Amino acid sequence: MSDGGYNYRVVRGFAFSALFWLLVGLAVGLWIAFEMFNPALNLTPWLSFGRLRVVHTNGMGLGFSLAAIFAATYYMLQRLTRTPIAFPRLAQAHLYLFNTVLALGALSLFAGMNTTKEYAELEWPIDIGVVIFWVMFAINVFGTLIKRQEKQMYISLWYIIAMTVAIAILYIVNNLEVPISLFKSYTIYSGANDANVEWWYGHNVVGFIFTVPILAMFYYFLPKVSNLPIYSHRLSIVSFWSLNFAYLWTGAHHLMLSPLPEWLQTVAMGFSLFMIAPSWGSVVNGYYTLNGNWDQMRTNYLVKFFIAGITFYGLQTLQGPLQGLRTLSAFFHYTDWVPGHVHMGTMGWVTMIISASFYYMIPRIYDREIYSVKLANIHFWLMMVGQIVWTSAMWIAGIQQGAMWKATNPDGSLMYNFLDTVASLYPYYQIRFGAGVIFFVGILIFAWNLVMTVRQKQEPGKASPSIL
Amino acid sequence: MGITSKPVVFAILSAAVILIGTTVTVFIPLFMPSTQPVSAYIKPYTAVEQEGRDIYMREGCNNCHTQTVRPLRTEVLRYGEYSKPEEFAYDRPFLWGSKRTGPDLNRVGGKYPDSWHYTHFKRPQGMFEKSNMPPYFWLAKNRLDTSYSFKKTTVLGYGYTEAMVKQQLEEYRAKVADENYPSKESRNVVTPPELRKELTEMDALVAYVQKLGRDVKSIEKNQ
Numbered sequence: 001m002s003d004g005g006y007n008y009r010v011v012r013g014f015a016f017s018a019l020f021w022l023l024v025g026l027a028v029g030l031w032i033a034f035e036m037f038n039p040a041l042n043l044t045p046w047l048s049f050g051r052l053r054v055v056h057t058n059g060m061g062l063g064f065s066l067a068a069i070f071a072a073t074y075y076m077l078q079r080l081t082r083t084p085i086a087f088p089r090l091a092q093a094h095l096y097l098f099n100t101v102l103a104l105g106a107l108s109l110f111a112g113m114n115t116t117k118e119y120a121e122l123e124w125p126i127d128i129g130v131v132i133f134w135v136m137f138a139i140n141v142f143g144t145l146i147k148r149q150e151k152q153m154y155i156s157l158w159y160i161i162a163m164t165v166a167i168a169i170l171y172i173v174n175n176l177e178v179p180i181s182l183f184k185s186y187t188i189y190s191g192a193n194d195a196n197v198e199w200w201y202g203h204n205v206v207g208f209i210f211t212v213p214i215l216a217m218f219y220y221f222l223p224k225v226s227n228l229p230i231y232s233h234r235l236s237i238v239s240f241w242s243l244n245f246a247y248l249w250t251g252a253h254h255l256m257l258s259p260l261p262e263w264l265q266t267v268a269m270g271f272s273l274f275m276i277a278p279s280w281g282s283v284v285n286g287y288y289t290l291n292g293n294w295d296q297m298r299t300n301y302l303v304k305f306f307i308a309g310i311t312f313y314g315l316q317t318l319q320g321p322l323q324g325l326r327t328l329s330a331f332f333h334y335t336d337w338v339p340g341h342v343h344m345g346t347m348g349w350v351t352m353i354i355s356a357s358f359y360y361m362i363p364r365i366y367d368r369e370i371y372s373v374k375l376a377n378i379h380f381w382l383m384m385v386g387q388i389v390w391t392s393a394m395w396i397a398g399i400q401q402g403a404m405w406k407a408t409n410p411d412g413s414l415m416y417n418f419l420d421t422v423a424s425l426y427p428y429y430q431i432r433f434g435a436g437v438i439f440f441v442g443i444l445i446f447a448w449n450l451v452m453t454v455r456q457k458q459e460p461g462k463a464s465p466s467i468l
Numbered sequence: 469m470g471i472t473s474k475p476v477v478f479a480i481l482s483a484a485v486i487l488i489g490t491t492v493t494v495f496i497p498l499f500m501p502s503t504q505p506v507s508a509y510i511k512p513y514t515a516v517e518q519e520g521r522d523i524y525m526r527e528g529c530n531n532c533h534t535q536t537v538r539p540l541r542t543e544v545l546r547y548g549e550y551s552k553p554e555e556f557a558y559d560r561p562f563l564w565g566s567k568r569t570g571p572d573l574n575r576v577g578g579k580y581p582d583s584w585h586y587t588h589f590k591r592p593q594g595m596f597e598k599s600n601m602p603p604y605f606w607l608a609k610n611r612l613d614t615s616y617s618f619k620k621t622t623v624l625g626y627g628y629t630e631a632m633v634k635q636q637l638e639e640y641r642a643k644v645a646d647e648n649y650p651s652k653e654s655r656n657v658v659t660p661p662e663l664r665k666e667l668t669e670m671d672a673l674v675a676y677v678q679k680l681g682r683d684v685k686s687i688e689k690n691q
Contacts, residue, residue: 158478190558244486248486
């Protein structure tokens with residue numbers, strides 16, 4: 001307990017759960033990155049690529065990101081409403097259930113219990129656990145909002161409400177399945193319909209986990225860190241509603257030239273292009289917030305995290321709609337370009353914003369200074385370099401792969417067999433692994449910095465920490 | 469000021485906005501004929517093939533292999549006839565995939581003999597030195613669990629009776645255990661002696677892979 005009777009216990013719990021799942025998820029990520037150019041690492045069935053890849057994606061998406069989102073949400077929610085969490089014991093139970101479900105989920109994926117629907121691979125008993133902890137979370141979000149002392153809801157709270165509602169709808173609809181046994185089920189949708197439902201989910205779960213709540217953090221923590229108000233309230237209103245409206249139409253851009261009806265693909269393509277507007281609404285809002293105060297990029301170590309993060313968000317939301325165009329999708333889809341795209345978002349935007357939010361939040365809830373600003377800066381640059389090398393290597397690999405797949409001889413026959421294209425990618429896979437190691441070292445420094453912040457002796461009578 | 473001071477109204481409005489695109493692009497298409505076409509030529513999986521499909525899912529093969537050939541010239545040249553929606557009428561879930569670390573498999577059925585697959589699954593690098601596919605020799609050491617086969621085909625609506633499922637399993641077992649099975653040698657290399665007269669997980673996976681695109685190829689042949 002600290003100032004204002006706020007409950008920070010659950011914030012701490014989720015913050016360090018996030019760190020734990022981040023380290024686990026990255027370690028698995030490095031392992032599978034190595035397997036991509038050295039299959040000898042597929043030592044046992046549960047260490048084989050097909051099983052481990054879903055441990056990585058679920059560990060990062062549902063483990064690290066969700067835990068960080070819960071930590072930041074419980075923090076922002078209390079501060080922005082000037083009200084302690086409505087049901088603190090429920091929040092604590094949420095923390096325990098979340099980690100139990102995630103641990104069981106990881107074990108079940110290792111064991112091969114995999115529904116194969118991307119980012120929804122968990123089998124039905126685990127799904128039920130996810131739904132229960134989501135409901136526990138939602139009760140606290142709305143309970144606290146209803147009891148709030150501050151009448152106006154700030155932008156971040158809108159994004160939190162949208163996430164809470166959207167994820168519930170997405171997760172339940174896509175995971176409707178008929179159990180065969182405790183460990184096996186079949187989805188209720190078949191063929192083209194299943195593909196359509198899955199990518200509506202797959203695209204929007206990214207939207208409402210990797211975008212919406214991260215924007216909530218961005219809109220809350222950037223003004224806090226920089227001591228500057230958000231540039232335009234009106235722009236954030238327009239961005240918010242147009243993003244919420246348009247996001248749900250775009251899933252089928254993952255299914256370009258597939259057997260899905262063509263009109264669904266075309267509608268998705270159109271709305272994907274439209275999505276540039278609300279996305280850049282937030283980017284512009286972030287940039288203009290710093291208008292006249294760009295010196296903070298040099299003087300305020302956390303501002304640089306947020307501005308780098310929103311920049312990669314801006315690039316991500318340009319690249320995405322373009323590679324979703326039918327003609328470009330024909331070239332880029334199924335290649336290594338796509339993991340490059342995804343990782344610019346996750347490494348460059350999501351992890352960047354979460355890192356900075358934690359650097360701001362953790363010292364405050366423990367009422368002390370950050371252990372080392374210097375280490376935080378090293379962490380920043382390692383993440384930055386790791387991410388840029390990682391994604392650039394994959395983009396180049398993807399272009400090469402796409403070009404080799406469609407290369408023909410003068411007589412019209414294929415120039416390369418499939419294995420030629422695989423073998424030509426190994427150098428890029430090796431570079432990607434090296435870049436992953438750099439990023440991982442950055443994250444180790446991040447974790448060390450936070451642990452040391454918590455463990456260092458508290459200076460008596462110290463007021464709230466300063467930013468610089 | 470307005471809805472930003474009414475959280476419940478805000479949440480309801482938010483849900484409504486989210487459900488517009490969802491209804492038009494997901495809920496309504498669920499009931500349109502174009503997303504669920506059927507064809508008399510496309511047959512459901514046999515019990516053995518379905519078990520193989522479940523192993524394909526368990527091992528996450530969809531992480532590296534797609535099952536949709538796009539209507540692009542070089543793609544048709546590389547894999548065969550492009551994929552049509554009716555081919556997937558029985559696929560729950562769909563396994564189109566999103567990444568081709570390995571080649572597309574939608575037309576792989578019948579492309580190679582069973583022996584090719586036994587040898588390849590055992591250790592892909594034995595066949596293609598530069599392949600990065602994991603080895604799956606251990607699938608031949610696992611007896612196929614058929615205790616849910618009937619329940620599975622029932623839930624999936626294949627319309628088999630319990631006797632039919634038993635017969636399908638027994639027929640396939642008899643086929644691979646037969647002395648004259650053309651791929652006997654490769655199968656025996658990976659299958660331990662005590663399992664050679666039974667169905668293994670690898671047998672089922674091979675059966676599944678050989679089913680992929682086979683119905684479409686038979687249409688082409690008849691034309």
